Amino acid sequence: MQLNLQIKFEFLPLLFCFYKQKKARGSPKPKTMHYQGVLKKMQTEFSDTVQYYLQTESDFLNFNQLLDRSIEIQFEKYECLNCHKQKKIFRQGHCYDCFYDQPQTGDWILKPELSKAHLGIEDRDLDYEKSVQLQPHIVYLALSSEIKVGVTRKTQVPTRWIDQGASKALAILEVPNRYLAGIAEIALKEHVTDKTSWQKMLKNEVSSADLLEKKQDLKQYLPDEVLPYYLDSNADVWELNYPVLHYPLKVKSLNLVTAQQYEGVLKGIKGQYLLFEDGTVFNIRNNEGIVVRWTL
Numbered sequence: 001m002q003l004n005l006q007i008k009f010e011f012l013p014l015l016f017c018f019y020k021q022k023k024a025r026g027s028p029k030p031k032t033m034h035y036q037g038v039l040k041k042m043q044t045e046f047s048d049t050v051q052y053y054l055q056t057e058s059d060f061l062n063f064n065q066l067l068d069r070s071i072e073i074q075f076e077k078y079e080c081l082n083c084h085k086q087k088k089i090f091r092q093g094h095c096y097d098c099f100y101d102q103p104q105t106g107d108w109i110l111k112p113e114l115s116k117a118h119l120g121i122e123d124r125d126l127d128y129e130k131s132v133q134l135q136p137h138i139v140y141l142a143l144s145s146e147i148k149v150g151v152t153r154k155t156q157v158p159t160r161w162i163d164q165g166a167s168k169a170l171a172i173l174e175v176p177n178r179y180l181a182g183i184a185e186i187a188l189k190e191h192v193t194d195k196t197s198w199q200k201m202l203k204n205e206v207s208s209a210d211l212l213e214k215k216q217d218l219k220q221y222l223p224d225e226v227l228p229y230y231l232d233s234n235a236d237v238w239e240l241n242y243p244v245l246h247y248p249l250k251v252k253s254l255n256l257v258t259a260q261q262y263e264g265v266l267k268g269i270k271g272q273y274l275l276f277e278d279g280t281v282f283n284i285r286n287n288e289g290i291v292v293r294w295t296l
């Protein structure tokens with residue numbers, strides 16, 4: 001509760017901005033506001049409906065409040081999240097040089113089974129790798145379109161599931177490091193996908209499969225090394241609800257670098273995607289490191 005209050009107070013100036021804007025909507029020409037900033041994934045708050053916040057240079061915008069409003073997005077330039085230089089983004093918000101140099105973009109991020117900090121072996125920066133890899137990790141099942149298996153740090157629950165647009169999620173294992181989570185995931189990938197169909201997720205075509213049943217069924221395939229970490233309690237199926245007024249029937253992904261500019265009416269937010277009335281979807285996370293100007 002305390003956290004909620006803290007967050008709410010932090011957003012008061014912003015809420016005020018929107019109040020002023022809302023008042024202005026009654027006039028024939030709504031007052032527009034501009035914000036600029038380098039894109040980083042939206043921050044989220046788990047609630048009855050997930051709350052989404054986007055950091056700009058000057059404000060912290062609650063995007064839930066922008067539903068049903070026209071939004072204009074303008075590409076300005078690149079800005080690498082690591083070196084902050086105006087260099088083309090290669091992957092994960094990083095320029096080519098930073099992507100192949102920085103510890104936070106090591107191969108073990110996307111392939112947890114490659115983690116070696118538990119053996120004291122360095123990939124790019126052992127201190128960093130120890131700090132991230134040697135902490136409790138969760139192996140989970142999530143339902144975003146079909147049932148998928150995934151790995152996340154325990155501190156990223158339920159953030160990770162929200163970022164994927166999962167409707168439901170269930171932890172299978174809680175292991176003490178990233179390596180063990182990785183080998184469990186590799187074993188389970190033989191029997192369940194590790195991919196999300198983003199189109200189905202955005203159209204809300206979600207399978208009715210039973211996570212609890214699947215969890216029990218998959219137990220037999222877990223490596224012996226991780227069996228002591230199997231979570232016997234099945235009480236915690238998470239359900240996640242997103243701020244979506246209207247799901248698209250067809251989706252078309254916006255490439256802002258090519259298009260340079262886009263304008264549309266926001267109809268929903270799911271995962272890290274903004275969903276617009278015309279079926280255009282914009283993946284904030286895939287566009288990290290791009291400086292955009294928002295006209296709201």
Ligand SMILES: [Zn+2]
Nearest residue numbers: 080083095098
């Ligand atoms: Zn860089």
